[in-house]
Amino acid sequence: MDGMVEENGTSGASGVTDPLASAASSASTTPHVVVTSIVQLTLPTQAPSAQVQSVIQPNQQSVIQTASNIQSVQLPKGNVILVSKPSSVIHTTQGTLQTLQIKPEPNTLVSTQGQSCSDESCSDDENPKRNYREMLTRRPSYRKILNDLGGAEIAVIPAGALQTESGLHTLAVSGGTGGGAIVQYATNQDGQFYVPGPILEDQTRKRELRLLKNREAARECRRKKKEYIKCLENRVAVLENQNKALIEELKSLKELYCQQKTE
DNA sequence: AGCATCGCTCGTCATTATGT
DNA sequence: ACATAATGACGAGCGATGCT
DSSP states (O other), X not given: OOOEEEEOTTOSSSOOOOGXXXXXXXXXXXXXXXXXXXXXXXXXXXXXXXXXXXXXXXXXXXXXXXXXXOOOOEEOTTEEEEBOSTTSSOBXXXXXXXXXXXXXXTTXXXXXXXXXXXXXXXXXXXXXXXXXXHHTSOOOOHHHHHHHTTOOOOOOOGGGXXXXXXXXXXXXXXXXXXXXXXXXEEEOTTSOEEXXXXXXXXXXXXXXXXXXXXXXXXXXXXXXXXXXXXXXXXXXXXXXXXXXXXXXXXXHHHHHHHHHHHO
16 A cells, blocks of 8 residues: 555644654654654545544554544554444545555654654653653652751851862862852961952853753753643543544444344 | 732752763 | 753742732
8 A cells, every 4th residue: 555644733633733742853763653643644546635633652552533523443553444434433534445554664653744752752651761750759859858857058068178289179069050069269377268269250150151051941841841741631632532432432333233133 | 909829930959861 | 970951849029819
Protein backbone atom coordinates (compact mmCIF):
# COMPACT_ATOMS: atom_id res chain seq x y z
CA MET A 1 0.00 0.00 0.00
CA ASP A 2 1.51 3.25 -0.96
CA GLY A 3 -0.83 5.63 0.67
CA MET A 4 0.90 8.63 1.96
CA VAL A 5 0.86 9.36 5.61
CA GLU A 6 0.89 13.04 6.21
CA GLU A 7 0.78 14.92 9.37
CA ASN A 8 -1.27 17.97 9.99
CA GLY A 9 -1.05 19.29 13.49
CA THR A 10 -3.17 22.33 12.87
CA SER A 11 -6.51 20.89 11.88
CA GLY A 12 -8.77 18.05 12.79
CA ALA A 13 -11.83 16.89 14.57
CA SER A 14 -11.48 18.47 17.92
CA GLY A 15 -8.61 20.79 17.32
CA VAL A 16 -6.90 19.13 20.22
CA THR A 17 -3.19 19.15 19.72
CA ASP A 18 -0.32 18.03 21.77
CA PRO A 19 1.76 20.95 22.95
CA LEU A 20 4.06 18.71 24.86
CA ALA A 21 5.10 17.08 21.69
CA SER A 22 6.62 20.24 20.40
CA ALA A 23 9.19 20.08 23.11
CA ALA A 24 10.80 17.21 21.30
CA SER A 25 11.31 18.59 17.86
CA SER A 26 14.57 16.72 17.64
CA ALA A 27 12.66 13.47 17.57
CA SER A 28 13.27 13.09 13.87
CA THR A 29 16.11 10.78 14.69
CA THR A 30 14.39 8.89 17.46
CA PRO A 31 12.71 5.58 16.79
CA HIS A 32 9.30 4.69 18.23
CA VAL A 33 8.13 8.20 18.46
CA VAL A 34 4.89 8.94 20.20
CA VAL A 35 2.46 11.05 18.25
CA THR A 36 -0.53 12.73 19.79
CA SER A 37 -1.83 14.94 17.07
CA ILE A 38 -3.98 15.23 14.03
CA VAL A 39 -2.83 12.82 11.36
CA GLN A 40 -3.92 13.25 7.78
CA LEU A 41 -4.00 10.12 5.72
CA THR A 42 -3.99 10.71 2.01
CA LEU A 43 -5.45 7.76 0.23
CA PRO A 44 -4.06 6.63 -3.12
CA THR A 45 -7.45 6.26 -4.77
CA GLN A 46 -9.90 8.94 -5.74
CA ALA A 47 -11.04 8.97 -2.19
CA PRO A 48 -10.24 12.21 -0.48
CA SER A 49 -8.06 12.34 2.53
CA ALA A 50 -9.40 11.28 5.86
CA GLN A 51 -8.40 13.06 8.96
CA VAL A 52 -7.91 10.98 12.01
CA GLN A 53 -6.82 11.94 15.42
CA SER A 54 -4.51 9.52 17.01
CA VAL A 55 -3.20 8.73 20.39
CA ILE A 56 -0.42 6.35 19.59
CA GLN A 57 1.78 5.07 22.32
CA PRO A 58 4.88 2.98 21.95
CA ASN A 59 4.55 -0.73 22.54
CA GLN A 60 0.82 -0.35 22.68
CA GLN A 61 -2.06 -0.73 20.36
CA SER A 62 -3.16 2.35 18.52
CA VAL A 63 -6.31 4.24 19.19
CA ILE A 64 -7.48 6.20 16.19
CA GLN A 65 -10.27 8.70 15.80
CA THR A 66 -11.71 10.25 12.70
CA ALA A 67 -12.87 13.75 12.17
CA SER A 68 -16.44 13.09 11.15
CA ASN A 69 -17.54 10.84 13.91
CA ILE A 70 -15.71 10.22 17.11
CA GLN A 71 -15.34 6.48 17.03
CA SER A 72 -12.53 4.42 18.38
CA VAL A 73 -10.88 1.11 17.82
CA GLN A 74 -7.81 -0.66 19.02
CA LEU A 75 -5.61 -2.07 16.32
CA PRO A 76 -2.19 -3.56 16.14
CA LYS A 77 0.28 -0.75 15.92
CA GLY A 78 0.92 0.35 12.40
CA ASN A 79 -2.50 -0.44 10.94
CA VAL A 80 -5.48 1.74 10.37
CA ILE A 81 -8.83 0.57 9.10
CA LEU A 82 -11.14 3.11 7.55
CA VAL A 83 -14.70 1.99 7.02
CA SER A 84 -17.78 3.81 5.79
CA LYS A 85 -20.35 1.61 7.48
CA PRO A 86 -22.07 3.40 10.33
CA SER A 87 -21.65 0.48 12.66
CA SER A 88 -17.97 0.23 12.14
CA VAL A 89 -15.44 1.21 14.68
CA ILE A 90 -13.69 3.70 12.46
CA HIS A 91 -15.34 6.20 10.21
CA THR A 92 -13.88 8.21 7.42
CA THR A 93 -15.45 11.49 6.46
CA GLN A 94 -16.62 9.64 3.38
CA GLY A 95 -15.49 6.76 1.24
CA THR A 96 -15.25 3.03 1.43
CA LEU A 97 -13.43 0.47 3.43
CA GLN A 98 -9.76 1.22 3.55
CA THR A 99 -6.95 -0.50 5.28
CA LEU A 100 -3.79 1.43 5.67
CA GLN A 101 -0.52 0.31 7.00
CA ILE A 102 1.59 3.01 8.49
CA LYS A 103 5.25 2.19 7.91
CA PRO A 104 5.69 -0.92 9.98
CA GLU A 105 9.47 -0.74 10.26
CA PRO A 106 10.61 -0.59 13.83
CA ASN A 107 12.59 2.55 13.31
CA THR A 108 9.78 4.34 11.58
CA LEU A 109 9.20 7.83 12.63
CA VAL A 110 5.87 9.50 12.17
CA SER A 111 6.52 13.08 12.93
CA THR A 112 4.20 16.01 12.91
CA GLN A 113 4.81 19.60 11.99
CA GLY A 114 6.83 20.44 14.99
CA GLN A 115 4.46 18.36 17.03
CA SER A 116 6.32 15.12 17.35
CA CYS A 117 6.82 13.81 20.78
CA SER A 118 9.66 11.82 22.16
CA ASP A 119 9.37 8.91 24.54
CA GLU A 120 10.74 10.86 27.38
CA SER A 121 8.22 13.62 27.21
CA CYS A 122 5.04 11.81 26.35
CA SER A 123 5.33 8.22 27.34
CA ASP A 124 6.78 8.41 30.66
CA ASP A 125 6.79 4.91 32.02
CA GLU A 126 9.71 4.03 29.81
CA ASN A 127 12.11 6.45 31.34
CA PRO A 128 11.25 7.24 34.92
CA LYS A 129 14.44 9.17 35.36
CA ARG A 130 13.11 11.90 33.16
CA ASN A 131 9.55 11.53 34.16
CA TYR A 132 8.24 14.96 34.84
CA ARG A 133 5.54 13.73 37.12
CA GLU A 134 8.02 11.93 39.26
CA MET A 135 10.18 14.99 39.34
CA LEU A 136 7.34 16.89 40.86
CA THR A 137 7.97 15.04 44.05
CA ARG A 138 11.33 15.95 45.36
CA ARG A 139 12.80 15.69 48.75
CA PRO A 140 12.66 18.91 50.73
CA SER A 141 15.54 21.28 50.48
CA TYR A 142 18.03 21.48 53.28
CA ARG A 143 16.81 24.95 54.09
CA LYS A 144 13.28 23.68 54.53
CA ILE A 145 14.44 20.77 56.66
CA LEU A 146 16.35 23.17 58.86
CA ASN A 147 13.37 25.46 59.09
CA ASP A 148 11.18 22.54 60.09
CA LEU A 149 13.64 21.69 62.80
CA GLY A 150 13.35 25.24 64.05
CA GLY A 151 16.92 26.05 63.21
CA ALA A 152 17.96 29.66 62.80
CA GLU A 153 19.97 31.11 59.98
CA ILE A 154 23.08 29.10 59.54
CA ALA A 155 26.29 30.97 59.13
CA VAL A 156 28.73 29.69 56.58
CA ILE A 157 31.80 28.74 58.45
CA PRO A 158 34.90 28.99 56.33
CA ALA A 159 35.96 25.49 57.19
CA GLY A 160 37.01 24.91 53.63
CA ALA A 161 38.62 28.26 53.26
CA LEU A 162 41.93 28.20 51.56
CA GLN A 163 44.58 30.84 51.72
CA THR A 164 46.36 31.49 48.47
CA GLU A 165 49.84 32.74 48.01
CA SER A 166 48.45 36.18 47.28
CA GLY A 167 46.90 36.29 50.70
CA LEU A 168 43.39 35.78 49.38
CA HIS A 169 41.04 33.24 50.89
CA THR A 170 38.67 31.26 48.75
CA LEU A 171 35.40 30.31 50.32
CA ALA A 172 32.67 28.15 48.91
CA VAL A 173 29.37 29.67 49.88
CA SER A 174 26.08 27.87 49.60
CA GLY A 175 23.43 29.74 47.73
CA GLY A 176 22.67 30.82 44.24
CA THR A 177 22.12 28.95 41.04
CA GLY A 178 24.69 26.41 40.18
CA GLY A 179 25.35 25.15 43.66
CA GLY A 180 26.60 28.27 45.32
CA ALA A 181 29.43 30.58 44.62
CA ILE A 182 33.10 30.96 45.16
CA VAL A 183 33.90 34.10 47.12
CA GLN A 184 37.35 35.47 47.51
CA TYR A 185 38.29 37.66 50.41
CA ALA A 186 41.32 38.87 52.32
CA THR A 187 41.97 39.69 55.93
CA ASN A 188 43.49 42.87 57.26
CA GLN A 189 45.95 43.22 60.10
CA ASP A 190 43.15 43.04 62.65
CA GLY A 191 41.99 39.79 61.19
CA GLN A 192 38.83 41.35 59.73
CA PHE A 193 37.47 40.13 56.41
CA TYR A 194 37.31 42.37 53.36
CA VAL A 195 36.98 41.85 49.63
CA PRO A 196 39.37 43.77 47.40
CA GLY A 197 37.61 46.15 44.98
CA PRO A 198 38.31 44.54 41.58
CA ILE A 199 37.49 41.11 42.90
CA LEU A 200 34.27 42.38 44.42
CA GLU A 201 33.31 43.95 41.10
CA ASP A 202 34.02 40.75 39.25
CA GLN A 203 32.05 38.69 41.73
CA THR A 204 29.13 41.09 41.52
CA ARG A 205 29.16 40.94 37.75
CA LYS A 206 29.29 37.16 37.77
CA ARG A 207 26.46 36.98 40.21
CA GLU A 208 24.30 39.33 38.19
CA LEU A 209 24.94 37.31 35.08
CA ARG A 210 24.03 34.16 36.91
CA LEU A 211 20.83 35.68 38.24
CA LEU A 212 19.88 36.90 34.79
CA LYS A 213 20.41 33.49 33.28
CA ASN A 214 18.50 31.80 36.03
CA ARG A 215 15.66 34.28 35.67
CA GLU A 216 15.34 33.42 32.02
CA ALA A 217 15.68 29.72 32.73
CA ALA A 218 12.88 29.97 35.26
CA ARG A 219 10.64 31.66 32.71
CA GLU A 220 11.35 28.98 30.15
CA CYS A 221 10.83 26.27 32.71
CA ARG A 222 7.42 27.66 33.63
CA ARG A 223 6.45 27.92 30.02
CA LYS A 224 7.34 24.26 29.48
CA LYS A 225 5.48 23.24 32.55
CA LYS A 226 2.35 25.02 31.36
CA GLU A 227 2.71 23.35 28.01
CA TYR A 228 3.02 19.97 29.64
CA ILE A 229 -0.07 20.50 31.74
CA LYS A 230 -1.99 21.62 28.70
CA CYS A 231 -0.85 18.49 26.92
CA LEU A 232 -2.13 16.30 29.73
CA GLU A 233 -5.45 18.10 29.73
CA ASN A 234 -5.78 17.63 25.99
CA ARG A 235 -4.98 13.99 26.32
CA VAL A 236 -7.64 13.61 28.95
CA ALA A 237 -10.14 15.21 26.61
CA VAL A 238 -9.21 12.87 23.77
CA LEU A 239 -9.34 9.78 25.93
CA GLU A 240 -12.68 10.80 27.40
CA ASN A 241 -14.06 11.12 23.89
CA GLN A 242 -12.72 7.74 22.96
CA ASN A 243 -14.14 6.20 26.05
CA LYS A 244 -17.53 7.68 25.33
CA ALA A 245 -17.41 6.40 21.77
CA LEU A 246 -16.43 2.92 22.83
CA ILE A 247 -19.27 2.78 25.32
CA GLU A 248 -21.70 3.86 22.63
CA GLU A 249 -20.41 1.28 20.24
CA LEU A 250 -20.61 -1.46 22.80
CA LYS A 251 -24.18 -0.47 23.43
CA SER A 252 -25.16 -0.60 19.78
CA LEU A 253 -23.39 -3.91 19.25
CA LYS A 254 -25.25 -5.38 22.18
CA GLU A 255 -28.52 -4.20 20.71
CA LEU A 256 -27.64 -5.65 17.34
CA TYR A 257 -26.73 -8.94 18.93
CA CYS A 258 -29.99 -9.11 20.85
CA GLN A 259 -31.94 -8.31 17.71
CA GLN A 260 -30.33 -11.08 15.71
CA LYS A 261 -30.78 -13.47 18.56
CA THR A 262 -34.53 -12.94 18.70
CA GLU A 263 -34.95 -13.38 14.96
C1' DA B 1 -13.16 52.95 51.66
C1' DG B 2 -10.67 49.57 54.17
C1' DC B 3 -9.52 44.95 54.92
C1' DA B 4 -8.93 39.94 54.12
C1' DT B 5 -8.36 36.33 51.06
C1' DC B 6 -7.21 34.12 46.79
C1' DG B 7 -4.87 33.20 42.70
C1' DC B 8 -1.33 34.38 39.75
C1' DT B 9 3.33 35.79 38.29
C1' DC B 10 8.03 36.61 39.07
C1' DG B 11 12.68 36.47 41.06
C1' DT B 12 15.69 33.96 43.79
C1' DC B 13 17.66 30.05 46.11
C1' DA B 14 18.71 25.10 46.50
C1' DT B 15 19.19 21.10 44.33
C1' DT B 16 19.39 17.84 40.59
C1' DA B 17 20.31 16.66 35.75
C1' DT B 18 23.12 16.97 31.92
C1' DG B 19 26.94 18.11 28.97
C1' DT B 20 31.97 18.42 28.27
C1' DA C 1 35.22 16.82 38.10
C1' DC C 2 33.40 20.83 36.85
C1' DA C 3 30.17 24.14 34.56
C1' DT C 4 25.83 25.03 33.15
C1' DA C 5 20.92 24.18 32.49
C1' DA C 6 16.64 22.78 34.46
C1' DT C 7 13.37 22.86 37.94
C1' DG C 8 11.00 22.49 42.67
C1' DA C 9 10.31 25.48 46.68
C1' DC C 10 9.62 29.72 48.67
C1' DG C 11 8.33 34.41 49.42
C1' DA C 12 6.97 39.07 47.68
C1' DG C 13 4.08 41.86 44.95
C1' DC C 14 -0.19 42.76 42.66
C1' DG C 15 -4.86 42.75 40.98
C1' DA C 16 -9.57 40.79 41.56
C1' DT C 17 -13.18 39.74 44.53
C1' DG C 18 -16.08 39.57 48.49
C1' DC C 19 -17.28 41.20 52.99
C1' DT C 20 -18.02 44.73 56.57
